[in-house]
Amino acid sequence: MTSTLLPEQPAHDLTPPSNPATAPTVSTAQPWAARTWLLLVVLCGALFLDGLDISMVGVALPSIGSDLAMSPAALQWIVSGYVLGYGGLLLLGGRSADLLGRRQVFLTAVAVFGLASVVSATLSSPEAIIALRFVKGVAAAFTVPAGLSIITTTFAEGPARNKALSIYTVVGASGFSLGLVFGGLLTEIGWRATFLLPGPVALLLVVTGLRVVPRSVRSVTRLADFDLAGALTSTAALLLLVVAVVEAPTQGWASAVVLGLLAAAVVLGATFVVTELRHPSPLVRLGILRSWHLVHANVSGAVMAGGYFAFQFLVTLYLQDSLGWSPLSMALGFLPAGLLVIASSTRMDRVLARVSTQALIATGMLAFLAAYTLFLRVDPGLGYVALLLPTMLLLGVGFATAFPSINAQATAGVADHEQGLASGLVNTSVQLGGAVVLAVISAILAGAAATQGPARPDHLIPGMLSGLQVVVGITAVGVVASLVTLVVARRAAARA
Numbered sequence: 001m002t003s004t005l006l007p008e009q010p011a012h013d014l015t016p017p018s019n020p021a022t023a024p025t026v027s028t029a030q031p032w033a034a035r036t037w038l039l040l041v042v043l044c045g046a047l048f049l050d051g052l053d054i055s056m057v058g059v060a061l062p063s064i065g066s067d068l069a070m071s072p073a074a075l076q077w078i079v080s081g082y083v084l085g086y087g088g089l090l091l092l093g094g095r096s097a098d099l100l101g102r103r104q105v106f107l108t109a110v111a112v113f114g115l116a117s118v119v120s121a122t123l124s125s126p127e128a129i130i131a132l133r134f135v136k137g138v139a140a141a142f143t144v145p146a147g148l149s150i151i152t153t154t155f156a157e158g159p160a161r162n163k164a165l166s167i168y169t170v171v172g173a174s175g176f177s178l179g180l181v182f183g184g185l186l187t188e189i190g191w192r193a194t195f196l197l198p199g200p201v202a203l204l205l206v207v208t209g210l211r212v213v214p215r216s217v218r219s220v221t222r223l224a225d226f227d228l229a230g231a232l233t234s235t236a237a238l239l240l241l242v243v244a245v246v247e248a249p250t251q252g253w254a255s256a257v258v259l260g261l262l263a264a265a266v267v268l269g270a271t272f273v274v275t276e277l278r279h280p281s282p283l284v285r286l287g288i289l290r291s292w293h294l295v296h297a298n299v300s301g302a303v304m305a306g307g308y309f310a311f312q313f314l315v316t317l318y319l320q321d322s323l324g325w326s327p328l329s330m331a332l333g334f335l336p337a338g339l340l341v342i343a344s345s346t347r348m349d350r351v352l353a354r355v356s357t358q359a360l361i362a363t364g365m366l367a368f369l370a371a372y373t374l375f376l377r378v379d380p381g382l383g384y385v386a387l388l389l390p391t392m393l394l395l396g397v398g399f400a401t402a403f404p405s406i407n408a409q410a411t412a413g414v415a416d417h418e419q420g421l422a423s424g425l426v427n428t429s430v431q432l433g434g435a436v437v438l439a440v441i442s443a444i445l446a447g448a449a450a451t452q453g454p455a456r457p458d459h460l461i462p463g464m465l466s467g468l469q470v471v472v473g474i475t476a477v478g479v480v481a482s483l484v485t486l487v488v489a490r491r492a493a494a495r496a
Contacts, residue, residue: 039154039212040164043147044171045205046110049198050140051175052182053117054082057133058316059183059327060191067191070126080246081130085137087431088239092231094145094424095283098417099226102150102216107209109142114202121196148423152411154214162408163349169404170341170348177338184328230275230283237268242432245439253443284421288414293357294422296485297410300361301426302433303478304402307368307471308395309434310441311375314467315388317445321455323380333388340396341403348404357409358489362482364402369475371395376468380458437474441467 057078065075097105113136120132151168155161186193244261251257276282289295312334319325319333351360371394378387410426411419448463455461 035212038208039214040151040167042205042209042212043106043150044168045201046106046113046143046147047168047172048175049113049202049205050144051172051177052179053136053198054079055176055179056183056186056194056197057082059180059331060187060194062327063187063191068124068126068129074126077130078133080242081133082137082140083246083431083435084239084242085134085139086141087137087242087428087435089138089141089235090145090424090428090431091234091238091284091421092424093142094149094421094427095227095231096142097146097149097424098419098421102146102153103209103213104216105142106146106150106213107206109139109146110202110209111206112136113139113143114199114206117195117197117199117202121192121199144427145424148407148411148427149419150213150216152414152419152423153216153416157412159349159353162352162404165408165411166348166352166404169407170344170400172403174338174342177334177341180331180334180338181328184326184331187327227275227279227281227283230272230279233268233272233275234283237265237272238428238432240265240268242435245432245435248439248443250446284425285418288418288421288425291413292485292488293409293412294414294425296358296361296481297406298426298429299481300365300402300478301406301410301430302436303365303474303481304368304398304406305430305434306437307372307475307478308399310437310467310471311372313438313441314445314461314464314471315375317455318378318461318464322457322459322461324457333384334392336389336392337396337399340393341400344396344400348400351401352404352408356486356489357405357412358482358486360401360405361409362479362486364398364400364405365475365479365482367394367398367401369472369479371398372468372472372475376465376472378460378464378468380460437471440470444470 061075061078064070064078093105093109116132116135116139120129120136123129123132148168151164152161155164182197183194186197240261244258244265247261248255248258272284273286276284276286316330319330320327325333371391374394375387375391407423407426411422414422444467445461445463448461448466449455452462
């Protein structure tokens with residue numbers, strides 16, 4: 001189990017100990033040392049870049065398509081390529097951090113992310129750009145779970161870990177929100193600037209990380225000890241699932257291509273389960289899924305990401321294509337949610353220490369549901385203050401309460417050697433949840449456009465209300481699941 005320090009014990013600096021394979025544990029008995037804060041800066045910086053990169057490129061897509069003469073179908077692969085690498089390899093990335101060493105995996109992945117950013121900014125070939133977007137997604141798939149597991153194995157479970165996790169997750173959410181603003185500003189300079197910006201920052205994080213990221217144990221020294229079959233089948237299954245989801249809006253959910261991809265993903269998934277049950281050192285110990293805390297966190301993460309990604313997609317198209325907003329104006333319209341999340345970062349550790357994660361997740365889900373339901377009033381005649389601002393504020397409350405709570409609950413009580421697995425699972429749920437719901441919404445919009453025509457100025461986008469209703473429905477399912485979990489948890493606590 002995760003080790004903790006008694007309250008009267010002093011907090012440790014992160015200077016490598018006499019046994020360099022053992023990571024020190026940080027408590028809140030005393031103020032954290034400067035080296036501790038610098039470690040958090042490195043870990044949070046990597047997550048910030050991930051969110052920043054996704055949202056910046058989304059804002060720049062129209063400029064990229066115009067400059068490189070890419071059709072909308074080809075342009076989507078700049079986003080989908082990243083999703084394929086990220087969503088498909090998160091489980092492998094999380095387990096690799098546990099088995100190959102968190103420090104090694106984290107620093108290597110951040111370096112690859114940075115180099116790919118710099119190179120992609122110089123390219124003019126759409127195929128090469130998409131390929132490097134895939135590489136960056138793969139790098140993020142190793143960076144995110146490794147960084148989260150470094151936090152959960154470095155900071156003692158309880159107030160110290162809650163504080164670190166709240167800062168970490170808030171910075172991640174802030175990166176996505178502020179990326180919209182940076183994307184709008186940098187696109188005015190040129191879309192290549194949005195590709196380039198993460199590169200030098202990532203390389204600076206690597207240089208700093210070499211000094212402050214704790215050393216960790218390699219559990220695997222031979223390739224034969226690694227669950228290669230499990231890694232290949234799980235990765236292939238997730239990749240095919242994501243490809244099917246991405247292709248469904250254009251090919252059709254009932255098409256032979258999509259059904260074939262889904263069938264292949266199911267077969268590979270079943271093969272993966274059989275492999276994990278038989279392997280002496282499985283990539284994913286399936287028994288970890290017996291934890292209802294972990295399952296609830298994963299379901300909540302999938303619902304949260306799926307609802308928000310789809311909502312942002314709908315509103316972005318509406319504001320730019322129907323109302324004629326510029327990318328920067330749209331980004332500033334979303335900014336209040338990010339600012340609210342940032343403002344909460346200094347207090348969420350105290351909230352997590354006093355309120356159960358189940359209650360906080362339920363609160364966040366209710367805020368998301370209220371935000372989306374409120375936006376169903378959408379009408380071109382409604383101004384920003386009357387329509388979008390209240391929704392943005394509620395979304396800020398949702399992210400501030402649910403996001404750090406989901407990560408804290410997913411990793412609480414998990415042994416050190418499985419922290420990467422637990423964080424990989426929850427991040428996989430977030431990424432795949434976002435991809436699946438976004439694909440469903442894209443299919444709805446495509447069908448509506450085929451029958452009603454393209455979007456018209458000062459009108460709702462065809463299929464927009466139907467898409468919003470799906471988002472509300474999916475979020476409502478998450479609310480019900482969270483409330484049921486909260487009731488069960490309180491009854492169990494009362495019996496104890």
